[in-house]
Amino acid sequence: MEILVCVKRVPMVGGTIVVTADGQDVDTKMSGFAMSPHEECAVEEAIRLTERLGGRVSVLTLGPPAAAEQLRDALALGAGRAVLLATDGREWGPIATTAAIVAEARRQADAGQGYDLLLLGNEAADTGDYQVGVRVAHALGWPVVTGIKGIETDGGTVRARREYRGREELFEFALPAVITVKEGINLPRYPSLPGRLRAKRAVIEEHEPQWQPEGLRKQGLRVPEGERKRANVLGTGPDAVPALVGVLAELGVLP
Amino acid sequence: MTVLCLVELDGDGAADASLRALTFARDLAGGADLAAVLFGAAAEVPAQALAEYGVTSAYVTGPGRLAGYAPLAWARVLAGLAEQTGASAVLAAGTDHGHEVMAHLGALTGHPVAANCVSAAPAGDGDWRLVRQRWAGLLLEDAVLSAPVALLTVATDTVPPQPAASPASLAVHVHEPDLAEEDLAVGATETAGQAGGASLATARVVVGGGRGVGGPDGFAALEELAALLGGVVGVSRVVTSEGWRPHSQQVGQTGTKITPELYLACGISGAIQHIAGCASAKHIIAVNKDPGAPILAHAEYAVIGDLHQVIPALVAAIRDRGGGAAR
Ligand SMILES: Cc1cc2nc3c(=O)[nH]c(=O)nc-3n(C[C@H](O)[C@H](O)[C@H](O)COP(=O)(O)OP(=O)(O)OC[C@H]3O[C@@H](n4cnc5c(N)ncnc54)[C@H](O)[C@@H]3O)c2cc1C
Ligand SMILES: Nc1ncnc2c1ncn2[C@@H]1O[C@H](COP(=O)(O)O)[C@@H](O)[C@H]1O
Numbered sequence: 001m002e003i004l005v006c007v008k009r010v011p012m013v014g015g016t017i018v019v020t021a022d023g024q025d026v027d028t029k030m031s032g033f034a035m036s037p038h039e040e041c042a043v044e045e046a047i048r049l050t051e052r053l054g055g056r057v058s059v060l061t062l063g064p065p066a067a068a069e070q071l072r073d074a075l076a077l078g079a080g081r082a083v084l085l086a087t088d089g090r091e092w093g094p095i096a097t098t099a100a101i102v103a104e105a106r107r108q109a110d111a112g113q114g115y116d117l118l119l120l121g122n123e124a125a126d127t128g129d130y131q132v133g134v135r136v137a138h139a140l141g142w143p144v145v146t147g148i149k150g151i152e153t154d155g156g157t158v159r160a161r162r163e164y165r166g167r168e169e170l171f172e173f174a175l176p177a178v179i180t181v182k183e184g185i186n187l188p189r190y191p192s193l194p195g196r197l198r199a200k201r202a203v204i205e206e207h208e209p210q211w212q213p214e215g216l217r218k219q220g221l222r223v224p225e226g227e228r229k230r231a232n233v234l235g236t237g238p239d240a241v242p243a244l245v246g247v248l249a250e251l252g253v254l255p
Numbered sequence: 256m257t258v259l260c261l262v263e264l265d266g267d268g269a270a271d272a273s274l275r276a277l278t279f280a281r282d283l284a285g286g287a288d289l290a291a292v293l294f295g296a297a298a299e300v301p302a303q304a305l306a307e308y309g310v311t312s313a314y315v316t317g318p319g320r321l322a323g324y325a326p327l328a329w330a331r332v333l334a335g336l337a338e339q340t341g342a343s344a345v346l347a348a349g350t351d352h353g354h355e356v357m358a359h360l361g362a363l364t365g366h367p368v369a370a371n372c373v374s375a376a377p378a379g380d381g382d383w384r385l386v387r388q389r390w391a392g393l394l395l396e397d398a399v400l401s402a403p404v405a406l407l408t409v410a411t412d413t414v415p416p417q418p419a420a421s422p423a424s425l426a427v428h429v430h431e432p433d434l435a436e437e438d439l440a441v442g443a444t445e446t447a448g449q450a451g452g453a454s455l456a457t458a459r460v461v462v463g464g465g466r467g468v469g470g471p472d473g474f475a476a477l478e479e480l481a482a483l484l485g486g487v488v489g490v491s492r493v494v495t496s497e498g499w500r501p502h503s504q505q506v507g508q509t510g511t512k513i514t515p516e517l518y519l520a521c522g523i524s525g526a527i528q529h530i531a532g533c534a535s536a537k538h539i540i541a542v543n544k545d546p547g548a549p550i551l552a553h554a555e556y557a558v559i560g561d562l563h564q565v566i567p568a569l570v571a572a573i574r575d576r577g578g579g580a581a582r
Contacts, residue, residue, distance in 0.1 A: 014527070015524070127389055128370060128391065131361055138359070164352065169443035171441055184495075184509075216367040220396070221395070221396055221397075222395050223395075231554040232556050233558075233559060237560035237561065241558075242572065251517055251538055253460050253484050254576070
């Protein structure tokens with residue numbers, strides 16, 4: 001089974017989120033980067049599927065050359081091949097991103113190594129557009145489901161599950177297909193030392209797709225206004241418990 | 256001009272998120288026709304609620320061929336109705352179904368989709384000026400949308416549901432769409448699930464545990480406290496990725512959004528992705544050994560100290576107070 005996982009490099013912001021002075025981006029001076037959490041699970045799911053059914057996991061990212069870091073993270077976990085769709089660091093919208101991913105899928109198909117399954121995240125952690133997976137599926141003419149929390153397949157058909165409003169939804173369809181997943185579908189493994197070494201040496205395939213403008217245009221980013229509180233410290237250690245019980249009583253949550 | 260809004264059914268009425276989307280859509284329509292699109296039996300149409308929210312037409316696609324949820328078919332119906340009514344905008348709530356159907360509609364039409372909008376207004380020349388959430392609401396994006404039809408989902412936690420000043424007179428149309436076999440190829444078979452995740456989302460008290468709990472065994476005390484307070488345990492992502500607790504208990508951007516009366520966050524630093532899931536708690540109390548932890552900037556009260564001492568002492572004090580029996 002040939003599986004392609006699409007991962008996005010996003011800032012790993014911690015206690016606060018800060019916007020750059022020009023109001024156009026998240027300030028990443030103080031943060032590292034990671035792949036979006038849903039996609040970390042997509043990589044894990046792909047590796048588990050190929051461990052069971054054979055085949056190969058390819059990972060793809062569209063981003064600046066530094067995004068090779070996230071590809072190497074995926075290689076260290078067990079992906080066999082990595083593709084960097086290199087950009088000049090500018091933000092790509094979902095329609096342009098879709099075109100670039102579809103072009104990669106077609107390249108592989110033309111080379112006789114077409115993918116059977118594309119795995120993506122349900123939504124990217126930063127822009128949260130909730131659509132690239134579905135658009136890719138339409139362009140390829142493949143079935144698609146989103147937000148999946150469980151996948152069973154024999155390599156021919158797929159049973160994909162998720163929960164909605166407290167009910168389970170089950171979808172059954174044939175491969176090739178696109179599935180977007182959510183964190184919680186599995187518990188991703190940690191990279192092994194040999195995996196890390198292999199990833200370090202691996203050759204990353206590179207292409208430079210063409211950016212295109214879209215109908216939805218960002219004007220700027222800002223942090224929503226919310227009152228920042230300063231917690232009223234009730235005390236230190238168990239000595240604070242009587243005061244804490246008093247507050248809980250006031251809030252009406254005590255039995 | 257018409258504005259179309261997908262209305263999801265939940266139990267025997269319109270879903271809360273859809274009422275919020277209708278409120279948003281009515282503002283956007285600015286007096287033009289507001290049409291609701293529903294899937295189900297005609298008898299299930301919550302006609303009174305729709306009229307109260309200012310809906311003038313409801314198009315209901317019945318369970319004939321479309322027995323359950325089928326995202327591509329739903330999008331095909333929306334596309335057909337948008338054309339038929341000359342809609343200027345099509346909206347859905349920013350729920351899993353709403354996002355999925357609108358993504359299909361975007362792909363079918365080739366138009367952009369703006370996800371999780373918190374406001375939108377016409378900006379002249381067929382453009383729309385809008386504000387949408389990024390980072391699960393931690394950031395707002397000001398944007399301009401140029402498209403023949405504006406396709407939007409509405410953030411579920413921002414616009415309050417608000418009936419119209421005066422109810423509209425509603426016409427219900429039973430809609431019989433032309434659907435191809437392919438449109439129905441991917442459809443959901445539904446079964447009643449376990450209520451696990453749902454109770455976290457709606458619990459009145461959530462006792463949160465993070466890395467500070469130290470391991471899977473440390474949760475016994477938090478469970479005991481949660482049970483005493485009639486609540487449930489919620490956790491941070493560190494806890495689920497360590498495998499200490501299942502992901503269904505995770506609070507945050509990639510977990511569950513909670514809305515309790517009280518969130519008692521123990522050994523949780525307060526990373527913004529965690530705050531994204533608990534910011535709607537009415538009251539937050541932090542128990543943390545670090546007086547500089549970011550969670551203190553989101554909490555109303557804090558106890559500085561080791562949770563392994565504070566929580567058992569709190570449990571004992573509550574038990575002493577009335578054995579959990581009084582009131
Ligand atoms: C895109 C993205 C999405 C994410 N989504 C989520 C999400 O949905 N939910 C989520 O929670 N995180 C999420 N995260 C992770 C998040 O950034 C943090 O890494 C995580 O929330 C930290 O968990 P924590 O507070 O338990 O651990 P830490 O940050 O390590 O904090 C532990 C805290 O416990 C305190 N402590 C330690 N020992 C004790 C003790 N004995 N008594 C009292 N206090 C003690 C410490 O002072 C510290 O404040 C996401 C990250 C990214 C990049
Ligand atoms: N720049 C990118 N590179 C690789 N994959 C991406 C990129 N942008 C989006 N994706 C994939 O598409 C999914 C949905 O993204 P979105 O529709 O933008 O929220 C993400 O979870 C990724 O799997």
